[in-house]
Structures are given as C-alpha cells and as structure tokens.
Amino acid sequence: MFNIKNHELYIDQVAVTSLAKKYGTPLYVYSENKIIEQLDTIKSAFLDKYPDTHAAFACKAFCTKYMCRLLEKEGFWLDVVSGGELYTAIKSDFPADRIEFNGNNKSDEELIMALDYGINRFVVDNASELYHLEKLCIDKSVKANVLFRITPEVSANTHDFISTGKKDSKFGIPLDDAILYPLIEAAIKSDVVHFLGFHFHVGSQLHESNTHLSALEVILKLILNTKERFNYTISDFNLGGGFGIKYTDADHPIALTEFIKPLMHRLDTFCASHEIKRPHVSMEPGRYIVGEAGIQLYTIGNIKVIPEVKTYASIDGGMTDNVRPGLYGAKYHALIANKADLEKDTLLDISGKCCESTDILIKGLSVPSPERGDILTVFSTGAYGYSMANNYNKLQIPAVVVVKADEHELIVRRQSYDEMIEREV
Numbered sequence: 001m002f003n004i005k006n007h008e009l010y011i012d013q014v015a016v017t018s019l020a021k022k023y024g025t026p027l028y029v030y031s032e033n034k035i036i037e038q039l040d041t042i043k044s045a046f047l048d049k050y051p052d053t054h055a056a057f058a059c060k061a062f063c064t065k066y067m068c069r070l071l072e073k074e075g076f077w078l079d080v081v082s083g084g085e086l087y088t089a090i091k092s093d094f095p096a097d098r099i100e101f102n103g104n105n106k107s108d109e110e111l112i113m114a115l116d117y118g119i120n121r122f123v124v125d126n127a128s129e130l131y132h133l134e135k136l137c138i139d140k141s142v143k144a145n146v147l148f149r150i151t152p153e154v155s156a157n158t159h160d161f162i163s164t165g166k167k168d169s170k171f172g173i174p175l176d177d178a179i180l181y182p183l184i185e186a187a188i189k190s191d192v193v194h195f196l197g198f199h200f201h202v203g204s205q206l207h208e209s210n211t212h213l214s215a216l217e218v219i220l221k222l223i224l225n226t227k228e229r230f231n232y233t234i235s236d237f238n239l240g241g242g243f244g245i246k247y248t249d250a251d252h253p254i255a256l257t258e259f260i261k262p263l264m265h266r267l268d269t270f271c272a273s274h275e276i277k278r279p280h281v282s283m284e285p286g287r288y289i290v291g292e293a294g295i296q297l298y299t300i301g302n303i304k305v306i307p308e309v310k311t312y313a314s315i316d317g318g319m320t321d322n323v324r325p326g327l328y329g330a331k332y333h334a335l336i337a338n339k340a341d342l343e344k345d346t347l348l349d350i351s352g353k354c355c356e357s358t359d360i361l362i363k364g365l366s367v368p369s370p371e372r373g374d375i376l377t378v379f380s381t382g383a384y385g386y387s388m389a390n391n392y393n394k395l396q397i398p399a400v401v402v403v404k405a406d407e408h409e410l411i412v413r414r415q416s417y418d419e420m421i422e423r424e425v
C-alpha cells in the first residue's frame, strides 16, 4: 500500500503530497485496494470457510455513501446504530434485507424509519426497547427479527473506554435470570417479533480472542437454557466486532483466521454434543475493514521549541478530525511525506490547533528536521476519524479522497464555512 520514491511517500501509486496539493489539508485518504483486501480476508477467514455466516460492516467506523456502495457490491451487510447511519444507507440504496440495527437507545423515530425501510433485524439492547418495538410493529402490522445483545460480563484487554462487555456496561441486557429469561420468553411468544438469538460485542481493538471465547461460553449456556426452558432453538448468533489493527509497532493483533477458528470450533463441538443445529453466525467488524486503509494528511505550521523541554509541531487539524488520542489516549504513527526516508533527527509532539491542552495527536514522534509546509501523514486513521469529526472551534470537516491504484476520487468534499453555519438563525 505504501512505498517511497525520491523521498516522497506514495499511497498505492499516488504521491501523498500531490493529494495534499490538489485537495488541501487536513485530508482523509483511503486506499480502495486495502479496503477490498480486508474484505477479502474476512471472506477467506470466515465467510468462505464456514457455511451459514454473514459479515456486516459496523458503519460507525466510516459511515459514507461510498462505503455503502462498496459493501453492497462486495456482498457485505451493514450494521447501523442511528437514524443518520440508516439514512446514509437508504440514500445509497443499500438493500434493506442486509441491514441490522444496533444501539442502546433507538428512538421511536429511528425504529419507525427502520421498520418502514424493512431492515433485516434489530439487535435489541434492553427490555424497554423490545416492548416499544413490539408496539410499533403492531401499529404497522409488521413483524421484526430480533437478536438480544447480552452483556457477557467479560473484561476485554483494551482501553477501558472501548471495553463494552463488562457487567457494569451501559450496553446490553444484564446476565440476570430474573431480567433475561422473562424477556427471552416474551420474544419467543410474541406474535410481532421473531426471536433469532443472541449478540455480544465485548470491546474494540482486541489483539486476541480470549475475551470472545469467555463471552461465547456465556452464550452457549444461554442457548442451552433457552432450549431446555422454552424448547426453543435459536437460529442466529452474532459475535460482534472488535478485531484489532496495527496502529503502531506496539500492536500485534493475531490474524483474523486465528481469531475466528477457536470460536467456530467451540461452537461446532458444543452444538454437536448437544444435538443442536449450529446457528447462523455473523460478525460486525468496523475498524478491521477500514482502519489501516486510511491515512490523514496535515500541513505542519508553527514549530515551537521549548529549550531543554520539548518541541511542538502544530498541524492544521487536530481533535476535530481525529478525537481518539484526546478521547482515550489512542496512539498513532506518522511521518513527513515529503521527507519520507530522510534521517530522523528531531523529536516532536504533534499538536492540533484546537484550544484544548489535550489536543495532542502524537507524543514523541521522531522526524527529519521539520519545517512549516511539510506534509505530515498519520497512518491507520481510517476508522473513527471522519465519523467522529466535529466542528469544535468551528474547524471545517475535512474532505475524503479514495485512491484507486494510480487514480483518486473525491468522495466527500470539505465542509464550507457556509455549511457550518447554515442551520443557525
């Protein structure tokens, strides 16, 4: 995906600085080849290897019409968590029967929108949602497929802020018999929802599958108890997303095929030993599909040297276009695209231009002597960058460009100042 010619960094066959020049900075850039490579890995590690499976892109990672169209073409499903994400899918003509709806507080308006579009399934997060959904289904004389998101009470080995399966999590139905089983029974007996099975998502940026394996044991017990108590065999199980990527040299996530293999093996042996038909299995990765496929470009501006303390290089973006370092200490690697293989002699902290001391994108980055006008390239920014972008300090949301071999296409244009204030009276 990357190579260097004449000290210049290339993404696929396009010089990074030429993109900065043409589209301006800050800029989000994606390699389409890399996205497709990731989708192909999901096909070979999961979809083609195990029958009766599907994979949905957790579109929160990079929700754009471009992604919806690409995923549609590649045969993937879409996992949405809001009316806005669903609207993006609808406007991209994404097939309703390949959409699932997650989220811990779907409003009536969002549920109606999803029912009207006829999406495939809802991942119900709590009791109140089930009852509201049933009411709306009765009003509309439709039936909805539902899975229950279970809080599996496992602690993922990742940053606390992206760990979602712990007992005290805001997500999912608690593992409490008095809450869970009446809800399962209600869904099974309901005339307006069709109970498919269970879902969990234990956290993000996971480097190994041990937490998934622990969560799976919880689900297996539920599958068995549901059969014994209600004589009901679930048809579907969704193992969530969370597969880790490489942000820096410190990241060593195991290969997807290795991540998935023990889970599928355990599920198969469990089902065989209990004479239960193995449920349809789905996953919903976000970061894994787009994370490493994306880079961000910035222009270096002021350089502040504090003698014997540190040197800051300020960039023309920051926590508005990548909030992850400020939000939960996410780490990134970067280099100067126009000095890609020159000797590194300066240690920098890369500071954003927002009026917050926490707006530091990278600490302790080694670079060749930096100058105003250099193009900084930050790697593995394809997930949760554009989708978390905001207008703090009234900074504009940057444009998004997709590189296809030696070509490039603008898929989101930069927000204008007028667009920023057009809703204000």
Ligand SMILES: Cc1ncc(COP(=O)(O)O)c(C=O)c1O
Pocket: 058, 061, 102, 103, 164, 201, 203, 204, 205, 240, 241, 242, 243, 284, 285, 286, 287, 288, 383
């Ligand atoms: C329910 C659910 N599924 C899938 C994902 C995608 O996670 P990741 O991008 O780490 O694969 C998330 C992330 O927040 C999630 O909450």
